[in-house]
């Protein structure tokens with residue numbers, strides 16, 4: 001056996017065969033052919049095989065993901081049947097006497113370049129992406145290599161990939177995919193966050209899993225510690241079965257707290273909430289006894305769609321979530337596109353630093369047509385529950401005022417149209433940019449609440465990309481610099497009679513929780529699967545003993561590690 005260590009991204013233990021979600025080598029050389037007819041035949045066979053792949057994938061995708069998601073494959077099949085495309089390839093083989101691979105590449109490159117040049121036409125740009133995809137499939141058949149088709153997985157597997165985008169992750173069928181392991185990524189990459197809400201064990205940032213494992217090889221994934229065991233022995237399998245059982249027993253123990261409040265030993269009450277990406281996540285929120293939704297990442301609504309979602313579609317989604325929570329608070333964050341979250345129909349310019357670029361509220365304020373549609377849907381949905389609207393990536397007070405101003409305008413328009421809007425609506429902002437954490441006293445005068453987004457706040461404060469495993473040693477949640485910023489935000493909000501939540505992954509971190517309880521954070525929002533663990537942890541804490549702990553962490557200690565040990569020792573001595 002071989003053991004490989006990565007970053008533990010989603011709890012749980014799984015044993016299954018490896019499924020390589022890895023792109024095969026599709027390189028080839030240009031050659032001159034003498035028999036064009038034979039070459040055109042090869043092309044036809046490859047086109048035929050590709051169509052038959054796509055028919056199967058489409059059928060399975062429609063069953064597992066829904067009709068709308070499956071329609072992308074129709075577009076791919078239409079390209080394969082388009083005589084303009086296939087005729088141009090045949091023409092090249094006949095006229096230039098080149099091999100089918102070369103003819104395909106040249107024609108596809110030309111089509112892609114033409115479509116990509118239509119920068120003001122999102123539809124045509126999306127067709128360019130479709131042509132690239134289809135070309136890869138035809139090429140794989142010409143070269144006799146197999147492309148991975150995650151939609152076709154029909155047995156229990158552990159997915160092995162270099163990286164998984166959020167949309168790759170959304171396509172994984174939890175019935176068969178027992179875990180995933182990647183070369184790159186960090187604990188707060190969105191694929192890791194999604195793995196936690198899908199309750200799939202995951203390990204990211206192993207650096208070399210794709211070159212260490214072969215397709216079909218037996219694996220154990222220990223998502224609690226971040227270990228992958230390749231070709232385990234019987235003794236190891238038994239050992240991990242015991243670990244999996246202990247994990248299940250622990251979860252059963254936490255289950256007992258499902259209907260309880262989140263209270264410390266000395267009777268202080270906190271709100272333990274969950275983060276969601278789609279209304280489908282509501283079941284997990286309710287099953288885990290969450291007291292609120294502290295973050296609804298609405299960008300997934302945009303990412304799951306083939307065009308900008310309409311006001312009515314959005315209204316339905318928000319209404320479902322608000323009604324599903326039956327009067328418990330729901331913080332809905334407006335679209336946070338950009339960074340690693342892309343929309344095929346809203347092409348963004350290539351940027352040197354997408355995480356520092358055109359994203360989130362910056363796009364919403366620039367494209368206020370998109371923003372106003374979302375705000376109207378939210379305002380209409382506010383009648384169905386306890387809605388809190390939150391703006392992402394606010395860097396300046398002016399941005400918050402502008403966003404809130406647009407919200408007020410849309411509210412006034414709706415009311416003038418005779419519609420009702422809840423009078424219990426709160427408007428707040430994410431604190432995930434250091435500038436807003438530092439100026440929290442000024443922001444606190446303007447907002448109803450803050451929600452600290454540590455996933456980004458840590459990466460921006462430490463200048464350490466949250467998705468880059470090579471700098472993950474600098475991604476330090478307990479660094480005193482981070483803790484000071486957090487404390488500054490909480491204190492500033494309380495001085496103005498406002499509340500502060502945290503919806504970054506640190507809110508569910510066992511080392512952070514005692515510190516955050518000590519600082520008086522009001523709401524802790526996390527992956528639903530962490531809610532009961534955190535509630536159980538809070539029961540062990542006595543807030544009267546926490547002020548020294550916080551003081552040492554913020555003012556005395558100088559490193560992430562010192563603070564980690566400080567809290568570990570404190571918890572051991574409870």
Ligand SMILES: C=C(OP(=O)(O)O)C(=O)O
Nearest residue numbers: 432453454455456503504
């Ligand atoms: C919650 C956050 O937002 P996201 O992870 O979606 O960037 C954050 O940055 O902490």
Ligand SMILES: [Mg+2]
Nearest residue numbers: 432453455456
């Ligand atoms: Mg963020």
